[in-house]
Amino acid sequence: MFKKKMSIFLVIVLVASLMVACGEPAEEGSSDGGGGGEKTFISIATGGTSGTYYPLGGAIAKIFNDNVDGVQADSQSTGASVENIGLIADGKAEVAFIQSDVTYYAATGTENFEDQGEVENLSGMAMFYPEVIQIIANGKSDIKSVEDLKDKKVAIGAPGSGTEANARQILAAHGMDYDDLGKADFLSFGEAADQLKNNQIDAAFVTAGIPTSAVTEVSQTSDIVVVPIDKEKVAELNAEYPFYTEVTIPSGTYTNDEDLTTTAVMAMLVVPKDLDEDLVYNLTKQLFEQRQTIIDTHDRGNDLKLETAIEGMPVDVHAGSQKYYDEEGIE
Secondary structure (H helix, E strand, C coil): CHHHHHHHHHHHHHHHHHHHHHHCCCCCCECCCCCCCECEEEEEECCCCCCCHHHHHHHHHHHHHHHCCCEEEEEECCCCHHHHHHHHHCCCCCEEEEEHHHHHHHHHCCHHHCCCCCCCCCEEEEEEEEEEEEEEEEHHHCCCCHHHHECCEEECCCCCCHHHHHHHHHHHHCCCCHHHECEEECCCHHHHHHHHHCCCCCEEEEEECCCCHHHHHHHHHCCEEEECCCHHHHHHHHHHCCCCEEEEECCCCCCCCCCEEEEEEEEEEEECCCCCHHHHHHHHHHHHHCHHHHHHHCHHHHHCCHHHCCCCCCCCECHHHHHHHHHCCCC
C-alpha cells in the first residue's frame, strides 16, 4: 500500500514539474535555443512595401538571423530615407537604407535638414546600388541636352524630395536655375509619368533604380528621349557634392539605342555610430559572405560588391565595418 501511495505521489510531482516547465514563459530577450543566451534585436528600416528597399531588407534580416549568433533581426516598412535618418539617430533602428545624398544632407545640416541642423550618430556600413538620376524628355520636345531644358515645362520632383534637390543641383552645374525653365513643376514620379504621356510637360527628372517602372510604362506608349549628362559635368558635381557618381544607362534600357552617361546617388546602409563595434563587424562580414541570399531575392543584390562598398561614402565608416574592410584590403 505504501509503495502504491509513493508511486502516485511521484507521478503527481512529475506531472506538476512538467506543467511548470512547459507553462513558464521564457524571459524577454532570451534565446529560443538551448543556450539560454540573450538575443540582440536588430531592426532594419527599409521603405514602402512596394519599393526596392523592403525586399532587400528582408533578405538581410534572413542573413543576420541565420548567420550571426545571438541576433534576432526584423525588417520594417518605413517612409524611406528621411524617416530612416530619424530612426537611426534616435536609436529606433540599428540598420537603415538611406540615399547617400540624404545621408550627406543630414550629416551636414543642409537641404532637408537645414532647419534642424546636423544630425548626429550616423555612420556608414556599405554602399549598395545606384539610384540613377534620369532626365526623361518627350520625344516631340526636341530636348537632347540639359541646356535644352531652357524655356521648357519640366517636372523636378515632389517639394523637398531628393529628386528636387538633384534637379536643382544639376541645373546649377549647367549654369541654370528654375527661372530658366519655362515652368518648374513639383511633381511626383507618378504625376510626372502621367503628364509626359499626356504631353502636358516636356521633361521630368526621375531618381530611381533602373529600369524604373514608371519610365518603362511611358516608353511603351509615348516617344521619349533619355537625356545624357556629360562626364565633365558629373565630375564637377562630384567635386561639390561627394555623393554623386558617374553611371551608365545601358542601351536598350528604355528606347535609347546606345549607352548614355549620367549621374547617380547611392542607396546605402547606415548604422548608428554608437552601435557595438563587434556586432557591426559581424553584421558586415555576413552581409558580404552571404550576399547570394540577397541576389536570390532581388536583382539589385548584384550591385552589392565588396570592392565598391565604401566608394563615395558620404559619412565616416563605422569602426566595426571598417575593421572588416581592412581585413579584406578594401580602401
